Amino acid sequence: MIEALITFSLRNRYMVLLVVSGLFAWGFYSVKHNPVDAIPDLSENQVIVFTEWMGRSPQLIEDQITYPLVSNLQGIPRIKNVRGTSMFGMSFVYIIFEDDVDTYWARTRVLERLNFAQRLLPQGVTPSLGPDGTGAGHVFWYHLQAPGMDLGEQRALQDWYIKFALQTVPGVAEVASFGGFEKQYQIVVDPVKLQYYNLSLMDIMNKVKSNNNDVGGRKFEMSDMAYIIRGLGYIKSKEDIENIPLSNYGGIPVRIKDIGSVQMGGDLRVGITDADGKGEVVGGIVVMRYGQNADEVIKAVKEKIKEVQQGLPEGVSFQTSYDRSGLIEAAIATVKGKLIEEIITVCVVVIIFLFHWRSALSIIIQIPVTVAISFILLNAFGLSSNLMSLTGIALAIGVIVDNGIIMSENAYRRLSEWQNSDHPENI
Secondary structure (H helix, E strand, C coil): CHHHHHHHHHHCHHHHHHHHHHHHHHHHHHHHHCCECCCCCCCCCEEEEEEECCCCCHHHHHHHHHHHHHHHHCCCCCEEEEEEEEECCEEEEEEEECCCCCHHHHHHHHHHHHHHHHHHCCCCCCCEECCCCCCCCEEEEEEEECCCCCHHHHHHHHHHHHHHHHCCCCCEEEEEEECCCCEEEEEEECHHHHHHCCCCHHHHHHHHHHCCCCEEEEEEEECCEEEEEEECCCCCCHHHHHCCEEEEECCEEEEHHHHEEEEEEECCCCCCCECCCCCECCEEEEEECCCCCHHHHHHHHHHHHHHHHCCCCCCCEEEEEEECHHHHHHHHHHHHHHHHHHHHHHHHHHHHHHCCHHHHHHHHHHHHHHHHHHHHHHHHCCCCECHHHHHHHHHHHHHHHHHHHHHHHHHHHHHHHHHHCCCHHHC
């Protein structure tokens, strides 16, 4: 078989060169389009269902949210197992699929089953899917440097401007905000006044909810003109909340400011984010979408940050907390260095031992062609160029060189024996 293959190759040299050139071009194209990352993504093929029910105990969350979801999501096809976690005010359900299942197909199946499971949950509780990323998708972290701006304003800037801008970058699944205070209106109620006016906390909640709303009316025609009537009722300031009527007492309206006070404050926090021990900061985590090219996503995020920087208040700037592109570039530089080292080594070894530059050239050509073809297989199996796969290629280069040297030396020796032999048919 090997002898027939060698004979065919020798008799059809131009065809062999054409095939090799085609494979090299295909491999070069695969190198350009192969996803590049620093570390291999070994996380499970999973879909996360997150449900929030604030103020409830873990046991209540387990009984009324986690258990109904887990029991109904188990019927989805091609899943390995379903895991549930309950904590104070939150429920997490992890649906683990088989490794060969498409991620977006799995998310669609979970959404279909959630439409049925929704009726089993308490009123007002809505489960949602987590981002279509993995545990290795946190590719870029940043925080804001904003001297003179309080943490509440920084968090508002992050949530309502920076986050929305960065989420438009191709390949970004989510931008998770951290640090600072989430602004909210807080009503501090006096229980004695509640009892005096015969009101409850539910009365206050319902009145505030119903008074923070826009309503539509009918069309009104006057002088051959049509006008659309609507009621504007959205809350825009602290004074709007203070003047919301709750009931009447002796013909006099009882408002929010009569039973307590309204203040601007921050949401409850369970931790803080500190940068280099110099104080609290506000920032975000860029989560890459499943199967994307990490290097390209990070470059696109950095370009978008330059655009966003122009719209920030004076004195506010971005500071990089974590950037995976440095590790990615180092891994690629390692493979490039190994390629150059191997080519130089082959030239030196073959020329010293054989004193034949054509033999050295035949071995050197094998290295880039073989490496390029290996990227065709990486794309075919859906593998990225990461630290592990690139290291494997770098190690395989030594095997390629050894094989080439042995075959060249053997061919060189056999040809030499054939030329010096009186009976060439015996060689």
